[in-house]
Amino acid sequence: MENIMERLQRGDVIVSDGAMGTMLMRHGLKTGESPEIFNLTKPEVLEEIASLYLEAGSEIVCTNTFGASPLRLQQFSLDKDTEAINRNAVEAVRRAVGDNAYIAASIGPSAKMLKPLGGTDPETVYDSLQRQLRALLAAGIDLVCIETIMNLKEAALGIKAARLLDANIPIMATVTFDKKPQGYFTLMGSSVEDAVAVLEEAGANIIGSNCGNGAGQMLEITREIMPHAHIPVAIQSNAGLPVKGENGPVYPETPDFVAARSAEMLDLGVQIIGGCCGTTPEHIRAFRKMVDARRK
Numbered sequence: 001m002e003n004i005m006e007r008l009q010r011g012d013v014i015v016s017d018g019a020m021g022t023m024l025m026r027h028g029l030k031t032g033e034s035p036e037i038f039n040l041t042k043p044e045v046l047e048e049i050a051s052l053y054l055e056a057g058s059e060i061v062c063t064n065t066f067g068a069s070p071l072r073l074q075q076f077s078l079d080k081d082t083e084a085i086n087r088n089a090v091e092a093v094r095r096a097v098g099d100n101a102y103i104a105a106s107i108g109p110s111a112k113m114l115k116p117l118g119g120t121d122p123e124t125v126y127d128s129l130q131r132q133l134r135a136l137l138a139a140g141i142d143l144v145c146i147e148t149i150m151n152l153k154e155a156a157l158g159i160k161a162a163r164l165l166d167a168n169i170p171i172m173a174t175v176t177f178d179k180k181p182q183g184y185f186t187l188m189g190s191s192v193e194d195a196v197a198v199l200e201e202a203g204a205n206i207i208g209s210n211c212g213n214g215a216g217q218m219l220e221i222t223r224e225i226m227p228h229a230h231i232p233v234a235i236q237s238n239a240g241l242p243v244k245g246e247n248g249p250v251y252p253e254t255p256d257f258v259a260a261r262s263a264e265m266l267d268l269g270v271q272i273i274g275g276c277c278g279t280t281p282e283h284i285r286a287f288r289k290m291v292d293a294r295r296k
Contacts, residue, residue: 001100004060004102008271008272013272013273013294014060015057015059015288015291016060016104017053017058017061017274017284018275018279018284019278020066022251022277023052024045034067035064036067036068037078039088039089039092040088046064046089046096047095049064050097051096053101053281054097054101055281056282056285057285057288058274060274061096062104062106063090063093063104063105063141064089064092064106065106066108066147067108068107070128070131071111071112071125072108072111075111086135086139087135090105090136090139090141091139094140102143103141103142104141104143104172107129107133107147107158109151109154110125110128110129110154114151114154122153129157129158133158134165137165137169143169143170144171144172145173146159146162146174146204147173148210148211149174149176149195149199150175150187150188151187152175152186152195155175156198156199158173160202160203163203170206171203171205172205172206172208173199173204173208174210175192175195175207175208175209176210176213184220184221195207196229200230200231205231205232206232206233207225208236208270209222209225210274211236211276212238213241215239215257216261218238218261218265219261219264232271233270233271233272234270234273235265235273236274236275236276236279237275238279239251239254239258239275239278240252251277251278253278255280255283258279259286259287262290263294266291
């Protein structure tokens with residue numbers, strides 16, 4: 001496939017995929033269970049999910065590796081399987097999409113608090129990220145997706161680790177913001193403007209926001225990001241905030257609603273559009289229809 005950065009540089013809009021956790025729960029993931037256990041026990045489920053997103057119109061399909069750093073896998077006693085977990089995830093997506101979509105390596109937070117606010121050394125987090133990234137790169141990913149960023153320092157460590165292992169791999173970094181009376185901020189108190197500046201300076205090729213907000217609030221976040229961004233922007237909204245349902249959490253925003261707000265994001269200059277928690281292949285199908293209609 002053509003390098004994703006070449007497409008973005010000429011102004012293409014690219015549709016990403018939707019949620020992984022929602023889909024895994026449909027396939028039997030239990031509360032409190034590591035999503036990454038499926039990489040060892042049920043890789044065929046990962047392949048099926050990737051196939052569903054590809055069929056819906058995704059051009060970027062993420063791996064089930066959000067929590068697959070050894071530091072995060074420790075809580076499930078799975079850190080010894082770090083390499084197999086990450087390799088299996090990439091191979092499952094590749095079997096499903098071939099060369100018809102970009103494989104994005106999903107990398108989430110370590111769930112550790114860095115010194116001096118917490119007890120974890122930055123070097124420990126960096127080493128953990130480097131081990132995960134080495135396995136992902138060896139398996140043949142097309143881009144790195146550092147997502148649900150709450151601590152910009154940790155995200156910068158991830159970008160550094162990826163860049164030192166592969167100078168040319170495209171890196172996408174997306175931040176989760178909470179709405180405060182003064183505007184949108186990360187959990188650690190960084191503003192949207194600061195987040196954009198830090199991630200661009202760290203060497204990300206694509207920046208943006210994912211998770212924590214439905215499409216309406218993500219549209220507000222997009223309006224804050226765009227004046228400060230000098231590189232392509234990606235937005236991946238939740239299907240709203242979950243409400244309690246009979247069989248677990250329910251995400252209320254429909255595919256048509258999220259796609260309509262996403263169209264407004266594209267009007268502002270967003271180039272990668274996708275979904276986060278609660279979004280499904282049906283949401284991606286609505287995105288695909290919307291993007292294709294804009295091209296006519």
